[in-house]
Amino acid sequence: MLRGLGIALLVLLAGAVFLWRSLLPPAPLAVPDRGAVLERVTLVQPGEGRRADRRVVIEGARIDEIGPATGTDELAGAFALPGLIDMHVHFPPDSGLRQSEIHTFLFLLHGVTSVRDAGDADGTSSRTPREGVREGRFPGPRSFACGPLVDGPRTRWPNSRVVADAAEAETVVAEIAEAGWDCVKVYDDLTPETLDAIQAAARRRGLPVIGHVPRRVEFEAARLDDVQHLTGVPNPAGNLEPFPEVLATWRRFGAERAARIEAASLRDGVAHTPTLVTLERAFAFRDYEALRTSDEAALLPRFYADVVWSPVEGMPFLRTRDERQYRLLEDAFRAGARFVGRLHRAGVAIHAGTDTQIAFLIPGAALHREVRILADAAGLGAEAALAAATTVPGRSLPLEGLGRLAEGAPADLALFERDPTRDLDALETLVAVVADGRLYRRAELDAQLARYRDYYGGAVFDTVSKFVARRMLASVFADFEAGSGEP
Numbered sequence: 056m057l058r059g060l061g062i063a064l065l066v067l068l069a070g071a072v073f074l075w076r077s078l079l080p081p082a083p084l085a086v087p088d089r090g091a092v093l094e095r096v097t098l099v100q101p102g103e104g105r106r107a108d109r110r111v112v113i114e115g116a117r118i119d120e121i122g123p124a125t126g127t128d129e130l131a132g133a134f135a136l137p138g139l140i141d142m143h144v145h146f147p148p149d150s151g152l153r154q155s156e157i158h159t160f161l162f163l164l165h166g167v168t169s170v171r172d173a174g175d176a177d178g179t180s181s182r183t184p185r186e187g188v189r190e191g192r193f194p195g196p197r198s199f200a201c202g203p204l205v206d207g208p209r210t211r212w213p214n215s216r217v218v219a220d221a222a223e224a225e226t227v228v229a230e231i232a233e234a235g236w237d238c239v240k241v242y243d244d245l246t247p248e249t250l251d252a253i254q255a256a257a258r259r260r261g262l263p264v265i266g267h268v269p270r271r272v273e274f275e276a277a278r279l280d281d282v283q284h285l286t287g288v289p290n291p292a293g294n295l296e297p298f299p300e301v302l303a304t305w306r307r308f309g310a311e312r313a314a315r316i317e318a319a320s321l322r323d324g325v326a327h328t329p330t331l332v333t334l335e336r337a338f339a340f341r342d343y344e345a346l347r348t349s350d351e352a353a354l355l356p357r358f359y360a361d362v363v364w365s366p367v368e369g370m371p372f373l374r375t376r377d378e379r380q381y382r383l384l385e386d387a388f389r390a391g392a393r394f395v396g397r398l399h400r401a402g403v404a405i406h407a408g409t410d411t412q413i414a415f416l417i418p419g420a421a422l423h424r425e426v427r428i429l430a431d432a433a434g435l436g437a438e439a440a441l442a443a444a445t446t447v448p449g450r451s452l453p454l455e456g457l458g459r460l461a462e463g464a465p466a467d468l469a470l471f472e473r474d475p476t477r478d479l480d481a482l483e484t485l486v487a488v489v490a491d492g493r494l495y496r497r498a499e500l501d502a503q504l505a506r507y508r509d510y511y512g513g514a515v516f517d518t519v520s521k522f523v524a525r526r527m528l529a530s531v532f533a534d535f536e537a538g539s540g541e542p
Contacts, residue, residue: 080153081506083193084160084499089115089492093470095124095131098460101476102442111135113466116492121462133486134474137445137458138168138196138467141422142328143283143408146172149179150527152356152520157507158411158418159184159195161354164500165419166469166482168490169457171408171448172200173265173283174240177531178214197491199452201265202236205253207244213531218245224252232260237453241266243286247276254278263451265328270295275319281326281406281451284333285391288316298372299337299380302387313394317401326404326451329395331388331432332425333410338384340366340376346415354417354504356511358520363528364414371532373414392432399435406451407444423482430479438476466492 093111098121112120124131141162147154162170175181185198204215205227216227231239239257241250241264250272257264263280268287277287289312290304319325339346346352347360363369366376399405407429409421422444430440449458456464468489473481487496510516 080156081503081510083156084495084503086191086194087493087495089113089466091466091489091492091494092128093130093133093135093468094126094128096133096135096470097474099134099136099474099476100460101136101438101445103446105474109135111460111468113489113492113494116466118460118462118464118466121460130470130487133470133472134481135460135468135470136166136441136475137449137460138469138488138490139166139422139444140169140171140407140448140452140458141167141196141409141411141419141444142171142281142406142448142451143173143330143410144170144418145174145176145410145412146180146184147412148177148527148531149183150523152523154356155180155184155187156193156195157355157511159188159193160500160503160507161418161420162196163194163419163488163490163495164485164504165423166471166485166488167419167422168196168467168469168488169449169452169454170196170198171238171265171452172198173238173408173410174201174204174212174242175214176204176212178203194490194493194495197454199237199454201238201240202231202234204240204242204266205231205245206242207246207249207269209244210242212242215242218249218253220249221252224249225256228253228256228260228262232262236262238262239264239266241269241279243267243270245269245272247272250277274316278319278323279325281328282320283328283330283408284410285327285329285394288394289387289390299383299387302383305387305390308390308394313397316394317398317403320398320403321401324404326406327395327398328406328408329391329433330408330410330425331392331395331428332416332421333413334384334388334391335424335428336413336415336421338381338388340373340414341378341381349415351417351420352415353508354420356520357517358524360415362521362524368525369528370414389432392428393434395429396434399433399439404447404451405429405433405435405443406448407440423479426482427479437479440479441476 091113098106098109108124110122110124172181181200185200187193188195206215218224218227239262254264265281268277273292274287289308343366352360366373407425409416411418426440426444429435430437445458470487471481472484472486475481
């Protein structure tokens with residue numbers, strides 16, 4: 056009997072060890088020391104020009120020297136652009152599944168070296184990726200983060216700071232500044248008075264105000280530093296219809312209002328981060344199975360496609376779409392893209408951003424798609440679209456020289472076998488990326504991706520992660536009104 060009990064205990068112990076090892080993720084890709092020399096590369100500053108056969112010396116986190124090539128190396132002949140910048144991302148909640156690492160890694164895999172985290176919806180998602188990369192615990196892009204969302208009393212996200220009057224605006228903005236966040240993200244339910252108070256408090260602290268034009272505020276009165284998703288553009292103040300019904304205003308968007316929005320954007324120096332890829336993915340969702348089985352979806356663990364983004368049990372706003380709404384989303388996409396082209400031609404700053412965490416917006420890959428949409432559907436062309444993901448947003452973020460290939464600038468570069476400003480298909484030819492002065496070669500990135508895929512494809516992780524995802528969905532969206540919209 057004792058012998059049988061001993062065997063049973065050994066079996067249980069072996070099972071526990073197997074389970075533990077199955078849930079233990081692979082070590083992050085090693086973060087290399089800063090510094091590198093790149094020989095015989097062509098430097099491409101999107102929208103400004105190129106310099107062939109250059110030698111780039113990186114010391115620490117900065118570009119120390121740019122001059123004529125003096126030798127050759129394995130990256131000779133590559134086209135070096137500033138590292139790509141995604142101006143609207145969200146990271147996953149801290150679920151214990153260590154998803155921050157795979158998200159930051161996927162950005163790097165696609166040449167993205169800086170992101171703006173446009174709001175932490177549940178209070179657990181922003182610090183880990185920002186601090187983990189900053190401290191060198193795992194590789195990824197630098198993150199400029201807004202922290203909590205700032206909204207009125209009818210907010211729907213757990214990590215919102217409610218502002219009902221000027222005194223609360225001062226308190227909330229002071230809290231955001233003291234916590235070390237880089238921007239203030241405003242949302243739908245603010246009034247003209249509370250938005251003005253928030254902006255005044257933010258200006259005193261040198262913080263930009265980005266986000267949604269609140270539903271009760273006219274676009275011309277909002278004067279945000281950076282408008283997200285073209286909110287407030289087609290619809291006048293007071294339109295409180297839920298998403299996507301509110302998008303019907305794009306069907307009535309005429310020349311007079313377009314001229315007013317363009318003039319206000321130029322007058323007040325308002326930038327736009329349209330995230331057109333969000334709308335495109337929203338109407339592509341009518342073929343959920345095609346998205347679920349796509350190569351891009353396979354870059355993340357299966358619980359995203361099978362649970363979080365499921366039309367049956369996923370985010371609430373994915374469960375009620377019908378064909379009429381899909382046509383509404385398509386019409387809004389086309390009209391919005393045309394207007395973005397108009398803003399660009401008028402000289403308004405356009406920033407490329409994606410809204411990762413929305414269904415099937417995969418870190419890095421979604422930015423490549425947004426660049427293509429800006430180039431084609433919005434009519435910017437390849438070079439201007441890439442400028443919207445490098446040169447232009449670099450001017451708006453609080454790091455001098457970001458988005459530029461110049462001596463003294465941050466050492467952030469994406470190197471390609473072919474020139475993406477000539478053909479956007481070349482975005483798929485990434486051969487290396489330099490992030491904050493650290494050089495990562497494509498072979499190293501591919502090997503790490505294979506390790507992640509082996510781990511995430513395991514039956515134990517797949518089962519446990521789907522269970523955890525269902526619990527997280529129930530927690531985050533517990534008070535979310537059906538049909539109330541997307542972030």
